[in-house]
Amino acid sequence: MSALTEQLAREPANPNVDADGAYDHLVQSEYEHGFVTDIESDTLPPGLDEDVIRTISRRKGEPEWMLEWRLKAYRNWLEMPTPEWAAVHYPPIDFQAISYFSAPKRKQLQSLDEVDPVLLETYEKLGIPIEEQKALAGVAVDAVFDSVSVATTFREKLAEVGVIFCSISEALQEYPELVRKYIGTVVTPKDNFYAGLNSAVFTDGTFVYVPKHTRCPMELSTYFRINEAKTGQFERTLIVADEGSYVSYLEGCTAPQRDENQLHAAVVELIALDDAEIKYSTVQNWYPGDEDGRGGIYNFVTKRGDCRGARSKISWTQVETGSAITWKYPSCILRGDDSIGEFYSVAVTKGRQQADTGTKMIHMGRNTRSTIVSKGISAQHGQQSYRGLVRIAGKAEGARNHTQCDSLLIGDQCAANTFPYIEVKNPTAKMEHEATTSKISDDQLFYCRSRGLSEEDAVSMIVNGFCKEVFNELPMEFAVEAQKLLSISLEGAVG
Amino acid sequence: MSTTTQAQTNGVFDAWVADGGDAPAGPDWLQAARRDARARIATQGAPTAKAEGWRYTGLRDLMQQDFQRVHEPVSALQPGDIDEALIPGLDAHRVVVVNGRYVPQLSALGTLPTGVRVGGLHAMLQSDPAALEGRLTQIAGAGCHVFATLNTAAMDDGLVLLLERGAVLQRPIELIHLSVGMDEPRVAQPRHLIHLGDGAQAEVIERYLSLGDSLYCTNSLLEIELGRDALLRHRRIQLESPHAFHITGLYLSQGANSQYDGVNIGLGSAWARTDLVTRFRGEHARCDLSGLYLAGDRQLVDYHMDIRHDLPNCASSENFKGIVHGRGRAVFDGLVYVAPGASKTDAAMSNRNLMLSENAEVDTKPQLEIYNDDVKCSHGTTVGQIEPEMLFYLRSRGISAPLARRMLCLGFAGEIIDALGNEALRQHVAEQVGQRLEQAPV
Numbered sequence: 001m002s003a004l005t006e007q008l009a010r011e012p013a014n015p016n017v018d019a020d021g022a023y024d025h026l027v028q029s030e031y032e033h034g035f036v037t038d039i040e041s042d043t044l045p046p047g048l049d050e051d052v053i054r055t056i057s058r059r060k061g062e063p064e065w066m067l068e069w070r071l072k073a074y075r076n077w078l079e080m081p082t083p084e085w086a087a088v089h090y091p092p093i094d095f096q097a098i099s100y101f102s103a104p105k106r107k108q109l110q111s112l113d114e115v116d117p118v119l120l121e122t123y124e125k126l127g128i129p130i131e132e133q134k135a136l137a138g139v140a141v142d143a144v145f146d147s148v149s150v151a152t153t154f155r156e157k158l159a160e161v162g163v164i165f166c167s168i169s170e171a172l173q174e175y176p177e178l179v180r181k182y183i184g185t186v187v188t189p190k191d192n193f194y195a196g197l198n199s200a201v202f203t204d205g206t207f208v209y210v211p212k213h214t215r216c217p218m219e220l221s222t223y224f225r226i227n228e229a230k231t232g233q234f235e236r237t238l239i240v241a242d243e244g245s246y247v248s249y250l251e252g253c254t255a256p257q258r259d260e261n262q263l264h265a266a267v268v269e270l271i272a273l274d275d276a277e278i279k280y281s282t283v284q285n286w287y288p289g290d291e292d293g294r295g296g297i298y299n300f301v302t303k304r305g306d307c308r309g310a311r312s313k314i315s316w317t318q319v320e321t322g323s324a325i326t327w328k329y330p331s332c333i334l335r336g337d338d339s340i341g342e343f344y345s346v347a348v349t350k351g352r353q354q355a356d357t358g359t360k361m362i363h364m365g366r367n368t369r370s371t372i373v374s375k376g377i378s379a380q381h382g383q384q385s386y387r388g389l390v391r392i393a394g395k396a397e398g399a400r401n402h403t404q405c406d407s408l409l410i411g412d413q414c415a416a417n418t419f420p421y422i423e424v425k426n427p428t429a430k431m432e433h434e435a436t437t438s439k440i441s442d443d444q445l446f447y448c449r450s451r452g453l454s455e456e457d458a459v460s461m462i463v464n465g466f467c468k469e470v471f472n473e474l475p476m477e478f479a480v481e482a483q484k485l486l487s488i489s490l491e492g493a494v495g
Numbered sequence: 496m497s498t499t500t501q502a503q504t505n506g507v508f509d510a511w512v513a514d515g516g517d518a519p520a521g522p523d524w525l526q527a528a529r530r531d532a533r534a535r536i537a538t539q540g541a542p543t544a545k546a547e548g549w550r551y552t553g554l555r556d557l558m559q560q561d562f563q564r565v566h567e568p569v570s571a572l573q574p575g576d577i578d579e580a581l582i583p584g585l586d587a588h589r590v591v592v593v594n595g596r597y598v599p600q601l602s603a604l605g606t607l608p609t610g611v612r613v614g615g616l617h618a619m620l621q622s623d624p625a626a627l628e629g630r631l632t633q634i635a636g637a638g639c640h641v642f643a644t645l646n647t648a649a650m651d652d653g654l655v656l657l658l659e660r661g662a663v664l665q666r667p668i669e670l671i672h673l674s675v676g677m678d679e680p681r682v683a684q685p686r687h688l689i690h691l692g693d694g695a696q697a698e699v700i701e702r703y704l705s706l707g708d709s710l711y712c713t714n715s716l717l718e719i720e721l722g723r724d725a726l727l728r729h730r731r732i733q734l735e736s737p738h739a740f741h742i743t744g745l746y747l748s749q750g751a752n753s754q755y756d757g758v759n760i761g762l763g764s765a766w767a768r769t770d771l772v773t774r775f776r777g778e779h780a781r782c783d784l785s786g787l788y789l790a791g792d793r794q795l796v797d798y799h800m801d802i803r804h805d806l807p808n809c810a811s812s813e814n815f816k817g818i819v820h821g822r823g824r825a826v827f828d829g830l831v832y833v834a835p836g837a838s839k840t841d842a843a844m845s846n847r848n849l850m851l852s853e854n855a856e857v858d859t860k861p862q863l864e865i866y867n868d869d870v871k872c873s874h875g876t877t878v879g880q881i882e883p884e885m886l887f888y889l890r891s892r893g894i895s896a897p898l899a900r901r902m903l904c905l906g907f908a909g910e911i912i913d914a915l916g917n918e919a920l921r922q923h924v925a926e927q928v929g930q931r932l933e934q935a936p937v
Contacts, residue, residue, distance in 0.1 A: 085547075392878075394853070394854070407863075407865070409865065409867070409868030409870075410868060411868055412835060412838070412867050412868050412869065413835065413866075414866070414868065415864070415865060415866040416863070416865045417862070417863060417864040417865065418861075418862055418863040418864075418874070419860070419862045420860060420861060420862070420876070421858070421860050422857070422858065422859045422860065422876055422878065423551075423856070423857070423858045424848075424850060424856065424857045424858075424878040425854075425855075425856045426850075426853070427850040427851060427852055427853060427855060427880045428880060429850070429878060429879070429880075430878075430879045430880075431876075431877065431878040431879065432875075432876070432877050433859075433861070433874075433875060433876040433877070434873075434874075434875050435861070435863060435873060435874045435875070436872070436873045437863060437865050437870060437871075437872040437873070438870075438871070439868040439869060439870075
């Protein structure tokens with residue numbers, strides 16, 4: 001590591017320390033996807049009370065039970081204390097300063113031609129041309145722009161095999177009984193503070209239902225965008241894989257540059273019945289804030305999968321490079337006998353980013369297995385914690401867990417913490433936990449440099465090797481994107 | 496205790512800090528520290544079930560007891576009465592503390608080398624309080640929970656071991672902490688202080704024992720300060736009564752290049768909580784903690800570790816192994832903290848558990864908090880059972896199933912038992928572990 005870049009990493013707020021400015025462009029590599037689309041939005045004034053919830057529910061034309069459910073969640077949320085246990089620091093959030101509903105004015109589109117051209121342009125800037133998506137690798141996209149779905153593709157093709165893939169608002173109108181049967185059964189409104197808030201005010205999200213013995217013919221994907229300033233985005237995703245079915249779901253996010261902190265409190269619920277498998281992949285690259293940590297997204301997400309059926313499998317893969325604060329623990333409840341839970345994660349924190357992330361594996365069924373592979377990379381002033389729970393209940397005969405958390409530290413101002421909780425109540429369980437913390441060694445760097453690689457390329461190569469186990473779990477297109485994202489993220493952070 | 500140290504507590508712990516009889520009030524600095532402690536108790540109160548440090552360690556049973564403080568020293572015991580508590584063949588300078596009181600007539604100090612002072616805390620507070628100033632209550636500070644504060648507020652008697660610069664103890668100091676059953680549950684809060692001057696070397700064997708199977712609580716606290724290049728071997732054997740509550744805190748302050756080598760054996764008591772807290776005052780110091788615990792039916796064993804690397808070039812290791820059976824519960828919570836400036840820190844933590852029964856429970860939490868990139872840190876945890884293949888191997892050679900299991904358990908525990916070093920002590924502990932495994936329905 002050169003002394004110069006080390007110094008730069010230590011003083012990111014003052015890039016002028018480098019006289020000839022050779023490294024300036026790297027250290028100051030600004031957020032690539034930072035732009036704001038000027039488009040008229042139908043927004044509720046900031047504030048939250050029961051009337052706001054009634055308005056949201058009315059505008060969405062929801063059934064009565066849904067409104068009652070929201071109100072119950074809201075009343076319970078009012079009683080809940082703000083959680084303070086995570087190793088992240090931020091000013092208190094004023095929930096009355098947030099506008100809880102924002103919808104692009106033109107709705108009910110029949111085809112892409114009706115989509116506001118400005119919107120389409122936005123997607124293209126982001127590198128998600130919807131037209132091309134159709135041809136590209138058979139990926140169907142339910143693009144979310146702020147809070148309401150504006151375009152959905154491949155619906156017909158999916159409908160042929162009986163897969164339901166639509167926004168949760170549509171699902172509430174078209175399949176209310178299906179939604180009612182499953183919503184809130186994995187993450188109840190009382191689960192935690194932000195899940196409670198989400199249950200009360202969620203405005204959109206995705207609903208997927210894969211019928212019995214059906215293999216979803218393509219990978220489903222939702223791109224998230226947060227656009228309206230001061231609009232917290234409260235997504236609700238519900239994926240149900242019925243007996244013997246399989247679905248792979250991709251979630252990717254970018255956001256425009258804004259000075260205001262934007263709260264994102266999503267809830268994702270996955271339900272896998274007998275012999276079903278759900279693969280959920282995330283690439284998260286929201287605006288992380290400027291070099292002093294101003295702005296940036298607060299990403300407080302509750303993600304949980306319920307392996308309800310025997311021999312079911314839920315696999316979480318995440319690549320987290322964005323957000324000012326990430327706070328999420330994609331978890332698996334291994335209820336069914338012989339069910340399998342997996343968690344593969346790469347998290348990068350640089351600048352003033354903070355991440356408190358990990359997973360929970362709750363073994364309840366017999367012969368349940370879980371694997372946790374967590375790779376944390378911390379650079380500059382990045383703060384990162386792995387927080388995980390492996391619980392093996394008394395009746396979980398023959399449960400098996402393997403956990404590996406590795407941290408890579410780049411620079412001497414960053415932090416990597418590991419907080420694993422392991423609770424075992426069955427003697428036939430086999431549980432292993434390993435963790436290491438290291439830096440890129442001078443030997444590794446020297447080896448690469450002596451073969452003609454630049455320092456940046458060498459670091460990028462070593463870091464990609466460090467994360468390979470996780471990238472291997474991503475669908476191919478995502479893996480390529482994730483590798484590129486990782487290299488971009490670490491630009492200017494290494495030295 | 497003088498009335499000047501009286502203050503309001505919130506009631507829960509009144510009996511724990513009630514007037515301690517003939518204990519000396521001590522010098523002004525000590526009285527001030529104890530007043531502070533009392534004030535803190537009033538605000539701290541008893542930990543709730545939600546407190547992170549007590550997440551897996553229920554305090555309900557402990558708080559339900561109506562403990563009384565021990566007032567009078569036990570004078571009825573004669574040297575012959577404690578023979579059963581002694582380890583055959585262990586050659587050591589013996590200090591005996593009964594129910595929190597140093598008892599000279601039971602102790603056998605023998606001839607001490609020059610530069611070594613051994614005595615009771617209460618006696619030392621009266622004869623030479625200056626020797627304790629800046630150390631007693633200073634090393635532990637506020638402590639890590641209310642029980643440490645209680646000990647400071649109401650400290651009973653205990654061992655003071657002071658080694659001058661360069662002094663070397665050839666034979667170990669054996670500190671026997673004996674609890675003698677009384678009609679009603681008693682709480683004893685012994686307080687020990689060990690100081691090793693620069694380059695001094697010593698070995699301390701600390702044992703917790705009881706005569707009889709009565710219900711009582713021991714809330715002990717040790718403060719240890721190691722000077723530059725000092726070396727302390729510390730062996731702690733906890734064999735309290737099966738109905739006892741055992742709380743102990745060890746606060747360690749290490750100078751540059753000093754070495755602490757500690758082995759903790761936890762076999763007794765119904766409920767045991769141990770906190771090991773290490774701070775480095777100088778570079779190149781090394782702290783090795785290892786431990787073996789057996790949690791049998793309805794027993795709870797809890798080890799908490801807080802190792803803080805504030806300075807560069809220090810090393811720490813924790814190697815704990817546990818065997819849990821019946822409805823036993825084991826809790827392990829280790830935290831290694833590496834501060835931003837603490838480059839070249841080498842820290843390794845390992846916790847391995849063998850779970851032998853349906854109703855046992857192991858909760859383990861090995862944590863790393865690292866704020867520096869130039870470090871070597873790792874931790875590993877396992878929970879498992881005896882491998883059927885190993886059992887089959889032994890069975891096929893004509894060894895009965897129970898014996899085979901015991902052999903495998905002893906093999907698992909052997910690494911830590913061997914680390915005790917002292918042969919007489921090693922044999923004693925191996926016997927105790929063997930006996931317990933024999934009684935266990937493994």
